Amino acid sequence: MADGAFAPAAGTQSPSRPAPRRAGLRTLARRRAAIAVLMCLPLMLLIGALVAWPALYSIYLSMLNKKMTRFVGLGNFVFLLNRPAFRAVIMQSVIFAVSAVVLKALIGFVLAHLMHNIRGRGQRIWRGLLLVPWVIPLAMSTLTWWWMFDPSYSAFNWLLNRFGLPSVPWLGQTWWARSAVILVNVWYGAPFFFIMYLAALKSVPEQLYEAATIDGAGTWARLRYVTLPMLRNVISITVLFSLIVTFANFDIVRILTAGGPQDQTHLFSTYAFVVGIESGDLPLGAAVSLFMLPILAVFAWFILRGVARRSEETMA
């Protein structure tokens, strides 16, 4: 694919030279635009053929019957909304995403502050240790969590029993299973928040804190009136971004609970997988996935606004 961009660019120099100056400039500009488009062509093909088109096709697919022979309009969506199992999926997705993101953001914020206190060479080692969950492929670490939650040989229950506490049905009861899924997501995702907030904290000018301290501001006042306003944009972008990623998460629920017990931990993605791939009802599965679209679109719009505002600020 990259070869396409090579060929025309190689010959840019020679033909433009003998032409009169004015026309030469115009050809040069036109040629420049042509090269620019050519360089973007592979990207446009990729996004067009494997993202934009599947997205449009998905909408069409979701309006067919199971055998994909008949157009049923919004039938699949109505069918899903009337199904208690799917309404549980909507609720669980919201509970999962919101609580996991709030916890991740809080832990990330606390960690970033703790780390900011430590100066010097020690910081690198601590930071490396805290980022380990984020580096291991999620499917692999979820396997370990599953093993630690295992009812008969549970490493966690052994510890609980050791301290005289009763065993916990980690993945066997609805609310325990929901909490377990959130716990694994927090474990995996908190380092991302931590690293984003640490970088943002480092960019807050030290003089602001000094000035605030001279004015008599305590720890809380400094946090409230210096740190939070300076970090506001980064916080909102990371939270929105993480909401999208968390909302669409597949690996954790698929491996840890496979949606159980009684379909109470399914998210949109895992439910779409069961309906669309495992039960072979592709249109219904596409409809399940598409329920995510409006929510993701709203978050994406806010993120774009935040990013645009930030680049304006940097320009100014």
Add this chain to the structure above:
Amino acid sequence: MTGRRRSLAAERRWALRGSYAALTLFVVFFLTPPVYTVLTSLKTSREIGGEAGSPWVVHHPTLSNYLELIGDPAFRGFFLNSLKVTVSVVVLSMAISLFAAFSLARMRFWGSRALATGVFLTYLVPASLLFIPLFRIVGWLGLTNNTWCLVLLFPTLAVPFCTWVMIGYFGSIPRELDEAALIDGATWLQMLFRVFVPVAMPGIIAATIFAFTVSWGEFLYPLAYLYSSNQLVLTAGIVSELVRGDVFQWGKIMAASVMAAAPPVVIYAFLMDYYIAGLTAGATKG
């Protein structure tokens, strides 16, 4: 005066100690699963099944799980498939995004701003939104149950972020530099490879690591489109082939996890700083 200064210093020392204590707790929380993975991987099925003693201690450490896996042609196949897919995806993604980023950062054309926004939006599209229509498309292309379908699909997850990061790095290169290169008679390609690539190397490394991470760790696409043992990659292969039957061989599963996690862990151990710099480039400016 001196008393006050001393108390301030003491206060700071206690704050530092508190920070270390709290950080230690978090490190324990974050490292428990990986440590437990390694512990279990060193145990025989007999030791795991015999409920005597603490599961947190290895009584008779053995490498038999690792040796068994290395001797298993199916597992070696997963590993080679992962390697094959990842190398191809990284090369393909970097080629696509390098040219696109250069063009979008420097050679404004009609619609280039909209395209840049589109790239960012694509970055926000999660894999789980489009895997069902892609199932049909993979089928039409005759690539169902063929490892190479991942080489086609993973770039959609990697390229948007790679392009975005490199647009940022290219954009920060002063324009005088490319004007000088143009006056010296450099072509656009020469400019890209002689001026931009060397200067933006940290960004290129960050993007490469991202592409590697995505294609090494992705789980949904291989699980949805591949089913034969000889076509599977590590993530889906371990989950669907090793986790099977009534009694799981946890020692073996954990050993496989360790080996699957090793390449990214090693890469991050050496190149973490580049990756973080690329990821947080935006954050430090806000």
